[in-house]
Amino acid sequence: MKRLVVMISGSGTNLQALIDACQIGALHAQIVAVFSNRADAYGLQRAGEAGISTVTFPLAPYKRAGRPRSDYDHDLARLVAAFEPDLIVLAGWMLILSPVFLYQFPHRVINLHPALPGQFPGTDAIARAYAAFQRGEIDHTGVMVHWVIPEVDAGAVIASALVEITPQESLDDLAGRIHDTEHRLIVEATAQALQLRGEQA
Numbered sequence: 350m351k352r353l354v355v356m357i358s359g360s361g362t363n364l365q366a367l368i369d370a371c372q373i374g375a376l377h378a379q380i381v382a383v384f385s386n387r388a389d390a391y392g393l394q395r396a397g398e399a400g401i402s403t404v405t406f407p408l409a410p411y412k413r414a415g416r417p418r419s420d421y422d423h424d425l426a427r428l429v430a431a432f433e434p435d436l437i438v439l440a441g442w443m444l445i446l447s448p449v450f451l452y453q454f455p456h457r458v459i460n461l462h463p464a465l466p467g468q469f470p471g472t473d474a475i476a477r478a479y480a481a482f483q484r485g486e487i488d489h490t491g492v493m494v495h496w497v498i499p500e501v502d503a504g505a506v507i508a509s510a511l512v513e514i515t516p517q518e519s520l521d522d523l524a525g526r527i528h529d530t531e532h533r534l535i536v537e538a539t540a541q542a543l544q545l546r547g548e549q550a
């Protein structure tokens with residue numbers, strides 16, 4: 350059984366999709382730990398209810414102590430490595446991981462991003478896509494899961510899905526449909542990533 354570490358910062362709806370997929374056998378893997386940089390992330394409760402180990406590891410104490418970001422990423426990598434993950438899934442993890450972390454897990458970290466490849470990297474991607482639609486610049490957006498590299502949202506794409514934008518819908522409507530797409534795509538892409546890693550082993 351392949352071992353997953355899932356990293357979150359918020360409500361954990363995509364984490365829940367992964368938990369559900371593992372429980373029903375749609376994803377042949379075990380989530381061995383859930384990490385969050387925020388103690389109030391509801392996803393930690395989801396993990397606890399599923400009997401999954403949780404680790405809260407905030408960045409703020411490092412900032413207050415004047416310590417460099419590399420110290421945080423080094424310590425975070427050490428904690429994650431203790432769970433011996435085959436794959437690390439960033440499912441709403443809102444901190445950029447530096448090479449100090451990523452080089453400890455070569456080709457083992459994937460990220461979910463609510464935009465299509467090459468469009469709207471970084472934060473607020475859904476709102477930025479909606480604004481671009483309102484300006485007449487695009488008629489669709491989407492979701493992708495990609496391998497994580499130091500450049501933000503620029504790694505090789507594992508899977509993507511297009512989401513049309515309609516004139517009648519609000520930003521919240523669009524966000525809801527994108528999140529529905531995320532829940533499906535993150536399970537599919539995690540399975541694909543595990544298969545790719547197995548073929549490379």
